[in-house]
Amino acid sequence: MLKDKKIAVYLCGGIAVYKTADLVRQLIKKGAQVKVAMTQSAVQFITPYTFQILTKQPVYTEIFDKEDKESVSHIHLADWADAALVVPATANIIAKMANGMADDFVSTALLATTAPIFIVPAMNTHMLENPATVRNMETLKKDGRMLMEPDTGFLAEGYEGKGRMPEPEKIIEMLQLHLIRLDSSLALTGRKVLISAGGTKERIDPVRYITNDSSGKMGYQLAEVARDAGAEVTLVSASGLPNPFGVSVVAVESAEDMFVEMNKHYQESDIVIMAAAVSDYKPDHQEKQKMKKTSSNQEMTLKMKQTKDILAYLGKHKQHQYLAGFAAETHDVARYAESKLQKKKADMIIANDVSNPQAGFNKDTNEVTIFTTDKDPISVSVRSKKEVAALILDEIAGKLRKQR
Template identity: 50%
Template sequence: MDIWNQRHVTVVISGGIASYKALVLIRLLMKRGATVRVAMTAHASEFVTPLTFQTLTQQPVVLDEFTTSDPHHVVHVALADWTETMVLVPATANLIAKVANGIADDAATTTVLATTAPKFVIPAMNSHMYANPATQRNLKQLTADGLFVLTPATGMLAEGYAGKGRLPEPEAIVDWLTDQLIQQTPDLPLAHQRVLVTAGGTREALDPVRYISNRSSGKMGYAVAQAAREMGADVTLISATRNLPVPTGVKVVYVQSAADLLAQVSTEFPTTDLLVMAAAVSDYRPVQSATEKIKKPADHADLTLQLTETPDILKRLAPQKTHQYVIGFAAETQHLMTNAQRKLTSKKLDLLVANDVSKPGVGFNGDTNQVTLLQPNQAPIKTALLSKIEIARTILTTAVAAGAVQA
C-alpha cells in the first residue's frame, strides 16, 4: 500500500510566485491517496485564490482564523489536530523566519505552531534572500527543532537570473517527502530488511561496438526496487540499464555482462535478506570477444559466432542460502507453467514470477504486466493485467505473507 494512502496532509502556502506549483504538488499527493487540506497566508492569496485550492482539494481552505462556520471548533487547532503530515510550500523567507521564532500571527502560522505532526519545509525565494545569514540561521533553527528542510534547486528565478532558491519540481518534492516518511515509519512491512534487486537485460560484447542482449527494458526490476523502498526496505538495485530514473532512496550499482552481474550479486548476497532476480540475463556469450570491430569479409561470406553459456546465477547462489528469501523470474513464450515450475524447483526458489511475454501488454518494454506467482507446495496466484508498480507490490506483499521477513 502506498504510504500516502488515506494520509491527512496539510499544505501551508505562503506568498511567493512559486505558489502555483503547490497546485501540482497537491494533485500528485491526492493521486497517491492522500486527503489534502490547505492553509494560506494573506499574501499567498494574492498569487493563487483560495477558491482554486478549495476546488482542487474539495476541502475548505483556512485563511482567516476568525471566520468559521462551526462555533464548536477553533479553526487552527482543529486543522492542526487533523493533520498527520504538514508541508510548508513554498516556504518564503518570511514564513521560515516566523516558524523558526515561534511567531503565530495568522491562521497559517498558528496552525503550524499548534500541530504535533511532522513538518516538511520546502524553501523558495530569491537567491540573495536564501543566502542571507538570517535565513540560514532560521533554517538551522528549524532543523534543530525537528523540522525537515529540503534544499532548494538552482535555476532561473522570477527576477530573471539564475540562482539557488528555486522551488524544486513537484515530482521531486513528492519523491523527497515519500522517502522522508519511509524513514520515519518503523512498522512498514520490509522495515530493517536489506533487499537486493536486479534489473535490465545484460549485454555480452561481440566486439567494441556490438553485443548480444534481449528486449528487457528493466522497468519491472525498477518497479520492484521502488515498491521495496516504499515498504521500508534498504534497497540496492543492480542494473544492466542506465536509461531509467532511479527510485528515490535506492542505491544503484550498474553492470553490463552476466559475469559482472554474478560478481556483484555474489558480493551483496551474504548480507541480503530478500533477493529479487528480475534481470533478464543473457543465456549465451561469445567464446571470445573481438578487440577490434569485426569487419565484413571481402568475399561477403557468412559470419559464424561461437557461443558459450553464461553462468546460471540463481543456481550458483542456491547452495549459499542461509536466511535469504529468493525470488526469480521466468519470461516464457510457450508452456508457461511447465517451464516455470521446473525453474522454481531446479533453482530452489522461494517464489517465482512467471509471465507469457508473447501476450500483448505483458513483459518487456511496456508499463503493464500480468504474472503468475508460484511457490513450493502452493496453488499458483494469477494476477490481472496491472501496472508494473502494482505487480511489484503484489509480488512483495505475497513474499511477506509467505514469511520473507524474519524477526
C-alpha cells in the same frame, strides 16, 4: 500512499507560490484530502479562491475567523492533518518556525501541529545561504522537521542560483517517501531488498552487442512496490527506464557487471529477487574496434562462452537471505521452474510463458506461476505487472513473518 491522507498545505509569500495550484491539484489526484492555509504575503501572489475551487474547502488566511464559531481554526487544522506541507517556505516562515514565533494563521497552526511537517524552502540564493537562514534550517532539522533541498536554476531576480522551488512532482515524491519511512506498520519496514532488472548486453565490439527483449518493467515494479511497503531498495539495472524515486539504482550493462554488483550488495540484503533477463552466453572475445566485413558474401562465425550463473551463485552462498528468481520459458514452464527451484537453491521461482502475448518481455501485464519449496504452486492470472509484483512481495513478506 497518499490515498485518504489529510494534508494541510501552508502557502507562503514567494514568487514560486504560483506553482502550488498544480501541486494541490496533483495531491488531490493522488487521493489526498487537502486543506490550504495562506499567509497574507501569499495572498498578494495568488488568490485564495483558486484553492477553494481546487480543494472544495475554505481557505484559511486569518487567525481570528469570525465566521467559524464552533472551533479554533488554527488548532482545528493542526489536529486534522496527517501531515503538513510548507511550500514555498520563505526565510520568514523558516525563521518563525525555528524560533517558535506565532503571529499569523500559518505560523500559529504550524506551532500547534504534532503531525510530520515537510518544508520546501524557496528563496533567493543569498537569503538561502545567509548564516541566519542556515542556522534556522539546522534548528528545524534537529527538531525533526524534514527539509527538501531547493533546486538550482534561473531565479526571479534574473540570474542562476540555488533556491528554486522543486517541481510539484518532486515534492510529492519527497512527501510520499518520508511518509513511508515514518510508517512502522508496513510489511517490509526495516528490510533491505535487492532486485535485478532488465536485459543484459554482451558486447561483440564497441557498436554491437547481444541482448534480449527484456524491458526491465517487472523488476522496476517490484522495486516500487517494495519501496512502498517500507523496504530500503537497491535496484541493479540493465534497463534504460527512469529511476524510481526513493530507490538506490546501480546501472550495469553486462552479465559480469550485474554479477559484481549483486554480489557486492548480497550479504546486507534480506530479500533478493533476480528479475533480470541475464544473458546465458557472451562472445568469447570482444573486439576493441568495430568489425568490418571484408567481402559481400563472407560468413562470420561468433564463438560464445557461458556467463556466470548469478542466481545459482547466490543460492550457493545464501545465508539469511530469502532468494527469488524468475524463469522466462516458452514451453514446459512448470517443469523448468521446479527444476530451477531445486538446482539454484532458491526459495521462490516466478515462472512465466514469454510466448504469451499478454505476459513476459516488454509488456505492461504479466501472467505467472509462483513456485516455492513448501507449498503448492500459486497461479496468478493476467494483470498489471504492479499487481503481480504486489502479490509476489506479499507472499515473501508472509514467509518472513512466519520465520520471525
